[in-house]
Amino acid sequence: MLTVENLNVEIEGTRVLRDLSLSLRSGVCTVLIGRNGAGKTTTLRSIMGLIPIVSGTFTMAGQEIQQLPANKRAGLGIGYAPEDRRLIPDFSIEENILLPMLALNLPVAERKERLNQVYDFLPQLKEMRGRPGGGVSGGQGKMVALGRALTVADKILFLDEPFQGLAPALALEYARTLSRLRKYRPELALLITESTPQLLREVADEELQIERGEISQLAKAD
């Protein structure tokens, strides 16, 4: 589905990713575990095209995509929920969810259908659809960001530290949502980053350890 090979990234002269390689497959949930500053967020951001890379290739369906501008990558069927949610504060929740489809200029009927699918899967979003993006709690915001990413995640979904900053009860709820997501969209290739793997044990098929910008260990979760 997506193969990352020998990815090197520098931020302000410091190498933050070293020869990082990983591959995502349809129906497989890969979890990238590492401490703060290990390079998890940088990995996702460079695949999304949000930061320049020094070297490396991203291959998707036989096509190298590392030269594509960031805005063209969303159209390849990659949904991305950044760690800090990043909702548009003065857009309603519904508008936030619709935004990627508006950007990709999907037909209106299609937007509506996908929006309803998101509401079916995450009914709590439907209840707060009229509220402004800036007026929801952190936990609700995470769900909105997940719903927004799902609208265009035809093939791949990136979740950056989904539990970060969530109260334990909410984190548990989010983890259950992820388990449901595996059943709801079994074909999806998932890449989830997190600092601790506990909550992801249920959904993870593959666990990668990242340390100082290098994949240090590849373990198959049971």
Add this chain to the structure above:
Amino acid sequence: MLQSIIPLAVDALANAALIFFVAVGLTLVFSVLRILNVAHGSFYSIGAYVAASVGLWIVGAGLPDWLTFPALLLSAAFVAALFGPIVEKTLVSWTYGKSEAVQVLVTFGLFLILEDLQRIVFGIQSVYQDTPMTMLGISEIGGIVYLNYQLLLIGLAGVVLVALRLFITRSRTGRLLAAVVADREVSEALGIDTQRMFMIAFTLGVFLAAIGGAMATPTTGVAPGLGADTMVLAFAVAAIGGLGQVEGAAIASIIVATAKVLAIYFAPSLDAVAPYLVMLAVLLVKPYGLFGSGSTRKI
């Protein structure tokens, strides 16, 4: 009492309309591209020169006088199409992500280039073309005489304000622009072509400035230096309203124009400084302008 207030108010609103076109363009470009375009006023004066020249040509060629009305807006559109995309793609885009000092220097350089270009193309003689104003004539309501063209200006500014608000809140491009204003990076990650949005916003900004210039020609002569005068006035308005605020620009235009008109009538020596005294007073109390805030970004 009304006999003297109403003409003053109409005068102020007509002036406000012209300033509003320029200031709202400036504020739009600022909120989307995050650069303060010092050359913005030049598009006002180029719009004025082109509109006046086209008007003179229409009258000189013996074409029907009413053609000078569509010519005003078409001139502005022509200026926007000619300058918007190419200036944004070449000079302005080069300054993205660079320091404010570089942005101001580059756009100031552009301002100097455009000023000289105007002198070369249009000469240094004042150009005057008032057919649209004389054609509309005056009307007398309740003993008060109005210049119909001034009423047209006020009406057009209202239409532009509503159209801009509808564009931003209802149209696809407008929503994408608003998203880019709020969060450029996440917009890009969600599939918005931010480069394209920058070009659209810049060209729209040029168009608005050029409308201001074009609509001003029937009321005043066009001469070198108009661009600089307009720029500082538009900057005062944008600062008072709060950079990035469409409605703020409208209200600030009225405040500035009122200050200017009152000064002209009652204290002519303060005419030039009145807008800046108002700006100073507002910024002392509200540093981000009447409607601006330091944190949230929206249009």
